[in-house]
Each structure stands twice: as structure tokens, then as C-alpha cells.
Amino acid sequence: MSKERMKLKLKVWRQNGPNEKGKIETYKVSDISPDSSFLEMMDILNEQLINEGKEPVEFDHDCREGICGSCSMFINGEAHGPGKRMTTCQLHMRKFNDGDTITIEPWKAKGFPVIKDLMVDRTAFDRIMSAGGFISVNTSGNTQDANAIPINKHDADKAMDAATCIGCGACVATCKNASAMLFVSAKVSQFALLPQGQVEAVERVQNMVKQMDKEGFGNCSNTGACEVECPKGISLENIARMNREYLKSGMG
Amino acid sequence: MSSKVLDSKIPDGPLAEKWTHHKNNIKLVNPANKRLIDIIIVGTGLAGGSAAATLAELGYNVKAFCYQDSPRRAHSIAAQGGINAAKNYQGDGDSTYRLFYDTVKGGDYRSREANVYRLAEVSTNIIDQCVAQGVPFARDYGGLLDNRSFGGVQVSRTFYAKGQTGQQLLLGCYSAMSRQIGKGKIKMYNRHEMMDIVIVNGKARGIIARNLITGEIERHSAHAVVIASGGYGNVFYLSTNAMGSNTSATWKIHKKGAFFANPCFTQIHPTCNPQHGDQQSKLTLMSESLRNDGRIWVPSRKEDAEAVREGRLKPIDIAEEDRDYYLERKYPSFGNLTPRDVASRAAKERCDAGHGIVNNSTKEGVFLDFASAIVRYGKEEALVKGIHNPADAQIRAFGEEIVEAKYGNLFEMYENITGDSPYKTPMKIYPAVHYTMGGVWVDYNLMTSIPGCYAIGEANFSDHGANRLGASALMQGLADGYFVLPYTIGDYLADDIRTGTIRTDTTEFDEAEKAVKERIEFFVNNKGKHSVDYFHRKLGKIMWNKAGMSRNKEGLQEAIAEIRELREQFRKEVKVPGKADGLNSELEKAGRVADFLELGELFARDALNRNESCGGHFREEHKTDEGEAQRDDKNYAYVSAWEHKGAPGDAALHKEKLVYENIELKTRSYK
Structure with a gap:
């Protein structure tokens, strides 16, 4: 073990519902192992609250290995906390020191209303996907052979890089305009880079961008904070590619 | 039959x-x-x-x-x-x-x-x-x-x-x-x-x-x-499943007539992160693909294993001849790519024999080492680049690049969890429910x-x-x-096609809804003293110790009794804060753990009934001289299908005989 067990002061955003006023509450936890994950530390806080007869802090989490995209906390002013290229669930307590004060807030963006405490509603992302985030191919069992169209490895790898987006919304939460361009452009790019995606390229980019605007997400002003905070390192290049696709589609 | x-x-x-x-x-x-x-x-x-x-x-x-x-x-x-x-x-x-x-x-x-x-x-x-x-x-x-x-x-x-x-x-x-x-x-x-x-x-x-x-x-x-x-691995509390993965849907249909x-x-998957301690909420898998290039080993000498656990000896300082690449030794034709059940049991066997390398309460853990893959790939890459006398550092650099392209995200994940870089030191792994x-x-x-x-x-x-x-x-x-x-x-x-929309204003829906509401009311009104997780952790311990990687009659009988007792205690003492009408994740967990507490008993009963070893089900009473699983095809070549009869202890066993017309049943060998 790298360090001794820690005592921490937590300042946690508590909010009962989307239309209620929220506020920061302060809690103390102790005996936190540096080998524990951040969410294990939250579990300890909640166990403590339950034992004290209080309501535990609600937060989204599921896989706890950085891939489902459920967890979504703003920790000390940073989406997913101080670690680079990691989600909150992958953040471990060895990044903190005994006696630290940690501020924990939900994603704050117009497109992501708070449900309760640290839990927000990200269904806007689902609606953007339904608007065009797909290739229209039915399941038939007689599509052409998977190797019928060779795909340049470079393009396939780039498509994969874009496709690794976990839809957590850190990009939106980080952006001063609450823009969803990194999320949308990652999906647009994945398909734009593959031959299978070409057929519907025009409709896809137009429909996804239209829905994105409708959901109240802001515009990109090329600050690049989204890329820095993205746990999967989705590149800003994707936004440039989406803009090119959008111009090409005749909407520019 | x-x-x-x-x-x-x-x-x-x-x-x-x-x-x-x-x-x-x-x-x-x-x-x-x-x-x-x-x-x-x-x-x-x-x-x-x-x-x-x-x-x-x-x-x-x-x-x-x-x-x-x-x-x-x-x-x-x-x-x-x-x-x-x-x-x-x-x-x-x-x-x-x-x-x-x-x-x-x-x-x-x-x-x-x-x-x-x-x-x-x-x-x-x-x-x-x-x-x-x-x-x-x-x-x-x-x-x-x-x-x-x-x-x-x-x-x-x-x-x-x-x-x-x-x-x-x-x-x-x-x-x-x-x-x-x-x-x-x-x-x-x-x-x-x-x-x-x-x-x-x-x-x-x-x-x-x-x-x-x-x-x-x-x-x-x-x-x-x-x-x-999905599956019910979370009955073990610690598993590689997501926190919300549960058996409730499958268990509910079981109680209404679907056989289990x-x-x-x-x-039990052989390559997962070992437990770090009592605050652990889940285990993380390290992909089996890593066994394409990673070699699994423990120190041959127990004193070296002890020194590693105590931090006195680093794995990279243990000489090649003092390492036991036990999968390669025991299963030469499949080596590190033996199936999961075999690889997991072999890890347990080595750790039980005192060669485990992780400094936790159970001292369980083995190494998964990429050093030789890095050198092998590095040499290849040097040749591709036309360098015929590469320096060691150059080989390593090339090799790390190739390994990164293959497993980069997994290595990153491992480093996030443990703070160690698998490029520099072997991964520490141990089997976990998957x-x-x-x-x-x-x-x-x-x-x-x-x-x-x-x-x-x-x-x-x-x-x-x-x-x-x-x-x-x-x-x-x-x-x-x-x-x-x-x-x-x-x-x-x-x-x-002529049935029309199914109405929901019928007595069947009334009754089902009423039962659901009563159960929820029970949880939120129960004036217990322990959180849901308190019971889930206890259930997990019983399952892992007595119905986990290795099982025997006595242990399974104890497990059944202990689970029943725990279920009773859960009913009396579980505490669910908050209300029924609104978001309440403790209430969600309570329902899921209540179902796990029933499934766990049926699980142990099934393991007790299957008086043979096969695949992931290892009964200590049935092993070959070399410690491999010994099937009993004469008596157990069947699917156990359990019918609910009111309580897990009363479930009735039906047998679906497995008939093999195209494959000859053989003793599985990966040697």
C-alpha cells in the first residue's frame, strides 16, 4: 500500500429534484484506503449516511471500469476529477491526500437537467442518436461478406478512435457553451470514415445537428476543453470533420 | 431419466x-x-x-x-x-x-x-x-x-x-x-x-x-x-459484473413457472484484478486476449513468493529459472491459453500451495508477464526496420509500441486501478466471478x-x-x-394475430401490481439496522468460500443453512432509507439482494446435487490424480432444471438428458 488511510472533507451537491433548489452539504469520511476507487469512497459515505438515518447521495454508476459511461461527477471543478483520460469510477483515492477537501457536483448544462443530487438526465444524447446515429441496414443474415469491402487500416483505426466515445457527457459539462459537438462529431466521424456510412452521410449529419440544436446544446468555439477532459481522448479533429461533412451536405 | x-x-x-x-x-x-x-x-x-x-x-x-x-x-x-x-x-x-x-x-x-x-x-x-x-x-x-x-x-x-x-x-x-x-x-x-x-x-x-x-x-x-x-454473477457480491447487474427478472419468472x-x-475468470481490501465494491476483468502474449507465473520458491508479498523482492529480480510458468508446464499444447476453468483452478492450486504474490488477506494472486512478448515483438520490429544489431533499449521501445497498439487501453485501465505500469512490471491477477x-x-x-x-x-x-x-x-x-x-x-x-391488444385492467394485472407494491412497502417501512450492502457482502462471502472455485458436500450444506439464516436476518434487519415514490437506489438494491438471497440457496442446492466435477463446477470429491475435474457421464449427463415450489429449498428437480449423437464424450484434455 502506497499511503496510510485518509480522512477527508466532502462538499457534496444535494438537490431533491429537477425543480428544487440545490445546495452544498459538507460531510466527513475517514479510514479511506488509497487503493479504493472514488466511487468506493462514495459508497462508504452513503453507508455512513444510512447508518445515521439520513438519505444517501444519489449518483449514476454501473460498470465501474470506465466503459459504460454512467458515472458523471464534477470533482474539484473537473469533469471526472483530476485524473487524465479516466472516468470517475477509474479514479482512485491515491490521487488525494489525507486531510483534503473534495467538492463533488453534478454535470451542469441546460441539456442535462438534474434528476437528484449528482444524477442528471442525459436522454438528449439518445434523441440525437435516434435522429441519425445509425446505418440503415436491417438484420437479414444475407448482407454481403464482411471482407467484401476492404477498408484502409488507417481509416478503420480512426473510425475506431471516434467510436470509443462512451456518451458520458463530460464534454458538455466541461464546455462553457455546453456544446455537444464532440459527442455528435464522434458518431458522425465514425460513419464518415467507413464506406458503409457514405450512403446516408448527408441526411445523417443534417439530422443529428438539427436535433443537437433542438436539445439546447450550445455551439463550439474551439476552446478544446472537451478534448482535454474527455475520458476516452476523443479528438477535436472530429469536430472539424463534422463541420466539413455539414458543409458538404449543402447546409453550410 | x-x-x-x-x-x-x-x-x-x-x-x-x-x-x-x-x-x-x-x-x-x-x-x-x-x-x-x-x-x-x-x-x-x-x-x-x-x-x-x-x-x-x-x-x-x-x-x-x-x-x-x-x-x-x-x-x-x-x-x-x-x-x-x-x-x-x-x-x-x-x-x-x-x-x-x-x-x-x-x-x-x-x-x-x-x-x-x-x-x-x-x-x-x-x-x-x-x-x-x-x-x-x-x-x-x-x-x-x-x-x-x-x-x-x-x-x-x-x-x-x-x-x-x-x-x-x-x-x-x-x-x-x-x-x-x-x-x-x-x-x-x-x-x-x-x-x-x-x-x-x-x-x-x-x-x-x-x-x-x-x-x-x-x-x-x-x-x-x-x-x-443477463447473468447472476453478483450473487457473489464481488464480481466483474456491473453494480446493477441482477437476477431479479430471471428470478421473478422462475417464481412464476420458468424452470431455472x-x-x-x-x-470464474482467471485474469482479474486481485482484491485490494475490505472497501472493494467490484472486480475488474483483464481481457483473456492478454493471454495471447502474457505469460502466467508464480515464484517457484515459497520464500520468494513471501518476499514479493512483503515488498522485499521485485518480480523482475526473480531469475528465469526461479519462476514457475505453471500453465506452460502443466498444459504444454495450450499453455497460457488453456480454458478459463482450467486456468483459474491452476492459479488457486498454486496459491493454496503458498506461492501467491499479492499482499492481501488471502495472499492470492499470480503474475501475468509481458516482458518476453515485448522483447519478441521488439526484435521483429527492429528487423522490419532494417536494424540488425539493435540495442536492448531499442528492442524494448519497439516492443512496447507493438504491445501498446494491441493492449494499450487494457494496460491503461490496469495502471489506473493499481498504480503500476504493466510495461515495467508484471500484472498481478487472480480469478474472479465473471x-x-x-x-x-x-x-x-x-x-x-x-x-x-x-x-x-x-x-x-x-x-x-x-x-x-x-x-x-x-x-x-x-x-x-x-x-x-x-x-x-x-x-x-x-x-x-387475432388476439388484439392485451388489456391491463384485469385481475391478473391487479394482483401482480398489488404484490409488487406490498413488497416495496415492506422494505421502506422495515425498521432495520443494517444497509442492503451489509447483507449483500455477507452473502457474497458465503458463496465465494463455500460455492466458489472449489466446492464440497459439507461446505455446500453449510452454505444452504447460512443463506437461509441470512435471508431471515435480512427480512428482519434490513434498513432502506427514503421513500417508495421517487428515486431511491437503496430500494432498488434491496429488491435485487432479496432475490439473490433466494437464488443463492438454489445455486448451492444445485451444486450439492451435481455430485461430479465438470467445467467450472469443481467438487473436491471428484478429481483425477492430477487434480483435474472428473465428470460422471453415466449419472450426470443432464441439465438440472429446477421448478419453483414456494421456497428455494422446496424446488423440484427435473432432468433433461443430454444426448450426444455427433460428438464422443471424452475426458477433456489440454495437455
Whole structure:
């Protein structure tokens, strides 16, 4: 073990519902192992609250290995906390020191209303996907052979890089305009880079961008904070590619 | 021996023609009539998601439910290594038959031949379908699809997308679902949990669901209900499953008449992060693909192992001749790629013998080492670059680059968790609960013993026998959802084209809803003193110690008694804060753990009944002189299908005899 067990002061955003006023509450936890994950530390806080007869802090989490995209906390002013290229669930307590004060807030963006405490509603992302985030191919069992169209490895790898987006919304939460361009452009790019995606390229980019605007997400002003905070390192290049696709589609 | 109540409905004819023959003879529902039929799907992982998309494409009205905030977050997303398919793109001798054979053998001859053959048969369609959907599988420089090898096989048939294959396949399903959601053909219920199934005149006709945000109890009706809610590995508390993964949907249908098959068949995956201590909430898998290049070892000398545990000796300082690469030693033909059950038991054996290397309470853990792969790749790359006398540092740098391209994201994940870099020091790993081969009993059509209720993916029991091979879970989930259920469900629904919408204002729905509400009221009004997790952790300890990697009669009997006692204590002492009407994740957990506390007992009973060792089920009383699992085909070549009779202890056992017409039952050997 790298360090001794820690005592921490937590300042946690508590909010009962989307239309209620929220506020920061302060809690103390102790005996936190540096080998524990951040969410294990939250579990300890909640166990403590339950034992004290209080309501535990609600937060989204599921896989706890950085891939489902459920967890979504703003920790000390940073989406997913101080670690680079990691989600909150992958953040471990060895990044903190005994006696630290940690501020924990939900994603704050117009497109992501708070449900309760640290839990927000990200269904806007689902609606953007339904608007065009797909290739229209039915399941038939007689599509052409998977190797019928060779795909340049470079393009396939780039498509994969874009496709690794976990839809957590850190990009939106980080952006001063609450823009969803990194999320949308990652999906647009994945398909734009593959031959299978070409057929519907025009409709896809137009429909996804239209829905994105409708959901109240802001515009990109090329600050690049989204890329820095993205746990999967989705590149800003994707936004440039989406803009090119959008111009090409005749909407520019 | 076969029970009268179990009809597996395996079609007649030669193995290779069964599925085609069956498809040609089952009833169809014409496109106009499909619009008159509603189907409920619970769970949106690979099985549920692919079924929802395909059934909606066909024209049915689909209502899909998931407890997560989006179907994209189902736990299939966490599958890392790959998906098998008998494409034989590598020309290394693969075929449908060989995939079938490997799967039956890998499952230690406890799966159904006809189901497994069909799985192997449709596997190639899956890859075609996914590529058409835009799934970015790994490719070689010629632009064609790349493959790698997984445990228990001697061909390279695993397709992959870095270490995120599950993610990419699930996002493919989710895209296909999104298209149908946009068209209104799938009505998506996010953040909803199925609380019970509703049966009308003996047929599954709907579910009671809880809206997890408002707490509202809702009635949903359909002509058929499909359960795709995954496995029950979280009965062990610590597993590689997501925190929310649960047995509730499968357990609820079990209590309403669906038989539960082989509950004790659990996969303990050999390569996971060892426990760090008592604050641990879950374990993380390190993909089996790592065993393509990683070598597993422990120190040969116990004193070295002790020195490593105490931090006095670093693994890189242990000389080559003082290391025991025990898998390579014991299983020379498969080496580090022995199947999961064999690799896990071997790790336990070494640790029990005192060679474990992790400094935790159990001193369990082994090394997974990439040093020789880094050197091997580095030398190759130097030659490719025309450098004939490379310096050691240069070799390492080249080698690390290649290893990073293959496993970079996994190494990063490991480093995030442990703070150690696997490029510099071997990974520390230990087996953990990962997957459950057991599940709801289904016939060849994937229908449970409740008419109109289907179970697909990990939720059913059908394809993996007593041990699942790597990269076969994704294959089965997608096979069931894309290519099997969409055919077989039509055969049942063909009789429902004139039924009309199922009403929800009936006594059956009233009663089901009332029971659900009473249970919720019980939890929120119980004035207990311990949190739900307190009980879940205790259950996990019993399961791991007495029904885990190694089991015996005495331990299983104790487990049954202890689980019963714990269940009683849970009822009296569980404390659920907050209210029923509104978001309350403790209340959600309480319902799930209550179900695990019942399933756990049936699990132990099943393990006790199966007085043989097979696959992941290892009974200490039945092992060969070399410590390998010893099957008893004469007495146990059957599927245990348990019928609910009021309490887990009263469940009645039905036996479906396993008949092997195409494969000779042999002692599994990977030597």
C-alpha cells in the first residue's frame, strides 16, 4: 500500500429534484484506503449516511471500469476529477491526500437537467442518436461478406478512435457553451470514415445537428476543453470533420 | 431419466440441417399482422438490444426496458476481448463443425448439441451484419479483418475492436435500436425495472415495471415477453459484473413457472484484478486476449513468493529459472491459453500451495508477464526496420509500441486501478466471478417453461454447458437476438394475430401490481439496522468460500443453512432509507439482494446435487490424480432444471438428458 488511510472533507451537491433548489452539504469520511476507487469512497459515505438515518447521495454508476459511461461527477471543478483520460469510477483515492477537501457536483448544462443530487438526465444524447446515429441496414443474415469491402487500416483505426466515445457527457459539462459537438462529431466521424456510412452521410449529419440544436446544446468555439477532459481522448479533429461533412451536405 | 415436463423441441434430422429444416417448417406472421403484435423485451444488452432492433425491423411493436439511463450502458459494453465466428479467414482449419466441437468440449459436455451447432452456424452472419452496421473491427494492412486466438482453441477465429469489442458491438445494436426508436417501432423505457411478469390464462402477457425516477408502478402488456437481463454473477457480491447487474427478472419468472437450469454453473475468470481490501465494491476483468502474449507465473520458491508479498523482492529480480510458468508446464499444447476453468483452478492450486504474490488477506494472486512478448515483438520490429544489431533499449521501445497498439487501453485501465505500469512490471491477477452459464431453462426455440416467455443471451442456460469459452458470450447474445429469436418467436405469435391488444385492467394485472407494491412497502417501512450492502457482502462471502472455485458436500450444506439464516436476518434487519415514490437506489438494491438471497440457496442446492466435477463446477470429491475435474457421464449427463415450489429449498428437480449423437464424450484434455 502506497499511503496510510485518509480522512477527508466532502462538499457534496444535494438537490431533491429537477425543480428544487440545490445546495452544498459538507460531510466527513475517514479510514479511506488509497487503493479504493472514488466511487468506493462514495459508497462508504452513503453507508455512513444510512447508518445515521439520513438519505444517501444519489449518483449514476454501473460498470465501474470506465466503459459504460454512467458515472458523471464534477470533482474539484473537473469533469471526472483530476485524473487524465479516466472516468470517475477509474479514479482512485491515491490521487488525494489525507486531510483534503473534495467538492463533488453534478454535470451542469441546460441539456442535462438534474434528476437528484449528482444524477442528471442525459436522454438528449439518445434523441440525437435516434435522429441519425445509425446505418440503415436491417438484420437479414444475407448482407454481403464482411471482407467484401476492404477498408484502409488507417481509416478503420480512426473510425475506431471516434467510436470509443462512451456518451458520458463530460464534454458538455466541461464546455462553457455546453456544446455537444464532440459527442455528435464522434458518431458522425465514425460513419464518415467507413464506406458503409457514405450512403446516408448527408441526411445523417443534417439530422443529428438539427436535433443537437433542438436539445439546447450550445455551439463550439474551439476552446478544446472537451478534448482535454474527455475520458476516452476523443479528438477535436472530429469536430472539424463534422463541420466539413455539414458543409458538404449543402447546409453550410 | 428425462422428465416428462421438459420438451427441448430439438428438430429431427441430421445436426447440420436441423436449423434450416426448422426455419422452413415453423409458422410465419405476415407483415400486416406483425403490426398487431406487441413484444416486451427486458434488458438492452447484446441479446436484448439486437432482438429489439430486429423484431422492430420486422414490424412488431417492441417495448424495451432497461434499468440504466440509456440502452447503450448495458453491461455487454464491458466485454473486452472479442467475438468468435467460424469465418476461417485465416485459413487455419476453422469450420462450423470445429467451432461447434470446441464449444461443446470447452463446456465439458454439458450443453445441448443442437443449440450449439446452430450458434456456430449463424456466427458468420453476425460478423457480416456488424460490419454492415459500421462496427469498426480491427483490420490488417490489406484492409481485411484481423483475428486473434482465445483460450481452449487452436485456431484464430476471434474478431475484435481493440480491447473494446463488447462496446463496439453494443453500440452497433444501440444504433440499430436508435433507428427503430426514431421510427416509433421501439418504445424505449429507460430507468425502468421489471418487478414481475404477468401471466394470463397460462401465457406471459405483460410485466409490472417500476419507473426508477418517479417510483410509479406501471402495467405493460404484450403478446410475448422476452427476458434478456443477463447473468447472476453478483450473487457473489464481488464480481466483474456491473453494480446493477441482477437476477431479479430471471428470478421473478422462475417464481412464476420458468424452470431455472444449472444455477451452479458459474465462470470464474482467471485474469482479474486481485482484491485490494475490505472497501472493494467490484472486480475488474483483464481481457483473456492478454493471454495471447502474457505469460502466467508464480515464484517457484515459497520464500520468494513471501518476499514479493512483503515488498522485499521485485518480480523482475526473480531469475528465469526461479519462476514457475505453471500453465506452460502443466498444459504444454495450450499453455497460457488453456480454458478459463482450467486456468483459474491452476492459479488457486498454486496459491493454496503458498506461492501467491499479492499482499492481501488471502495472499492470492499470480503474475501475468509481458516482458518476453515485448522483447519478441521488439526484435521483429527492429528487423522490419532494417536494424540488425539493435540495442536492448531499442528492442524494448519497439516492443512496447507493438504491445501498446494491441493492449494499450487494457494496460491503461490496469495502471489506473493499481498504480503500476504493466510495461515495467508484471500484472498481478487472480480469478474472479465473471459469467454464469446457468440460467433460465429454454427449449430450442428459446422459450422458457412459461408459454410466450422467452429468455435470451446470458439469461438463458443453453449454449455454454459447464464452462464458456472466451469470446463466445458476445457471439451467443447476438446470435439469439439477431438470428434465432426473430424466427422462433413468430412460430408462437402466429396464433396471436387475432388476439388484439392485451388489456391491463384485469385481475391478473391487479394482483401482480398489488404484490409488487406490498413488497416495496415492506422494505421502506422495515425498521432495520443494517444497509442492503451489509447483507449483500455477507452473502457474497458465503458463496465465494463455500460455492466458489472449489466446492464440497459439507461446505455446500453449510452454505444452504447460512443463506437461509441470512435471508431471515435480512427480512428482519434490513434498513432502506427514503421513500417508495421517487428515486431511491437503496430500494432498488434491496429488491435485487432479496432475490439473490433466494437464488443463492438454489445455486448451492444445485451444486450439492451435481455430485461430479465438470467445467467450472469443481467438487473436491471428484478429481483425477492430477487434480483435474472428473465428470460422471453415466449419472450426470443432464441439465438440472429446477421448478419453483414456494421456497428455494422446496424446488423440484427435473432432468433433461443430454444426448450426444455427433460428438464422443471424452475426458477433456489440454495437455
